[in-house]
Amino acid sequence: MSVDASGPAAALARIDAIQSRFAVLPGAPTSVAGTTSTPDAVASGSAAPLAAGSTPVTGSFDSVLGDALTRAGAAGGLATDPGAAGDDVGAGAVAAGSRYLGVPYVWGGSDPATGLDCSGLVQRAYADVGVTLPRVAADQARMGSAVPDLAHARPGDLLAFGSPVDHIGIYVGAGRMLVAPRTGEAVMVQDVYRIPTAIRRITGPAATATPAYAVGMPSWVPERWRPLFAIAAARHGVPAALLASVARTESGFNAGAVSPAGAVGLMQLMPSTARGLGVDPRDPAQAIDGAARLLAGHLRRFGSAPLALAAYNAGPGAVERYDGVPPYRETQQYVSRVLGYAGMAA
Structure with missing residues (x-):
């Protein structure tokens, strides 16, 4: 689908498209204070409940992602024009990553045409806004700057789990994250079902990473x-x-x-x-x-x-x-x- 990536009106059009796709995805797990119903957490027995008061789960996914899309659009671009996300790299990454909702989880996957794993999704979403991140979750969890806790997290921050890190997602706000969860499921939005072991903010190519187009790209390319x-x-x-x-x-x-x-x-x-x-x-x-x-x-x-x-x-x-x-x-x-x-x- 193509939209005019010029501002809030385009963002609303993009939200409508995402809503129609999100409605047919596997249902995101529902978190209740102090509990989790996430399948991987139950299977592994490793999930810790989200600390009470760490962040309120308020607002719908639509409103949270809509805000990120609107901010990306106001900065000059949406997921359909991922190179123009302006300085709001995190919002741009959320908008770019939303394009992959419904892509099946494939272990080791880094191509949306065949499937994505958790770190493949993170790498691809940030590449779409011109930021190169490492391939594996443990390395991605060392990029950018540290965020003290989920209460201070912003859309686009990386949420890493496990020690050593074995899972990663992109925070979208309201206690939720965009992730490629596990085999048999697809890229979706889930509640943050356990406390992250690391939260990292990618503030821009100059600060922490190299733009994907910086090496070998002629200056005359728009x-x-x-x-x-x-x-x-x-x-x-x-x-x-x-x-x-x-x-x-x-x-x-x-x-x-x-x-x-x-x-x-x-x-x-x-x-x-x-x-x-x-x-x-x-x-x-x-x-x-x-x-x-x-x-x-x-x-x-x-x-x-x-x-x-x-x-x-x-x-x-x-x-x-x-x-x-x-x-x-x-x-x-x-x-x-x-x-x-x-x-x-x-």
């Missing part, structure tokens, strides 16, 4: 697209600069572009190619991810950036037929232009 290029490039193992250079050459970063030949969107994917990749070419996040996957396949197949770009432009069959960059003027200019933008030798 800010709003940088996290999407960084995420797709890292996921599929292609240079972020090369991927962004394809977008610059193909559409000039115009997500609404349609070529005379029928190529669509930011990455100018033909409809048949987009269908084969399983993406909507008009959705920038999907188009960038699909193009990265396509380019990665060409790089593996042909072994060089010029040939991979030629295959992206003219098709892999043409590259094989000519055993190199095809002698098409358009393709040769295309390869030269993309490599020039990326600062790569032909």
Whole structure:
């Protein structure tokens, strides 16, 4: 779904979408003062009841997440435009993480397309707002700055559990957290069912972590697209600069572009190619991810950036037929232009 990520009105639209998805998710456990009904806590026998008075469980999830989305929107972006969350990194991470409600839990999972585990969700939500966190929960629980207790926690703070840490989630407010709980369940919002062993606040890339797009990302890439290029490039193992250079050459970063030949969107994917990749070419996040996957396949197949770009432009069959960059003027200019933008030798 695409929304106008420009302010509170967009936030309300996003809340409506989240509510419709949240309604069909497995029910979040209900905490009663001094007790817990969380399945993992019962199974492990390790849960401690939330300390009385540590934080009141007030307000609905909708209102809490709505506040985070509204603050993210007021700062310049929502989950649909995750790179523009402004200085409110925590609210941006909550908004970004809400996109993954309903994604199944998979141990070791870090790709929403196949499943997420607890630390995979945390890493992905923060990557979506331009912050790189370590992969595992124990390392994530050492990032940022310490928050003394749950009463002082803000939306976006990391809640770590266990000693050593073996579980982590993202606080959304009102005594609740966004988590990937365990096998057989999906990303959901739960009550904070036991006292965290660590609460960490990620205040921004400059303070505690490196922006995902800071390394190897050309300065001319529009800010709003940088996290999407960084995420797709890292996921599929292609240079972020090369991927962004394809977008610059193909559409000039115009997500609404349609070529005379029928190529669509930011990455100018033909409809048949987009269908084969399983993406909507008009959705920038999907188009960038699909193009990265396509380019990665060409790089593996042909072994060089010029040939991979030629295959992206003219098709892999043409590259094989000519055993190199095809002698098409358009393709040769295309390869030269993309490599020039990326600062790569032909």
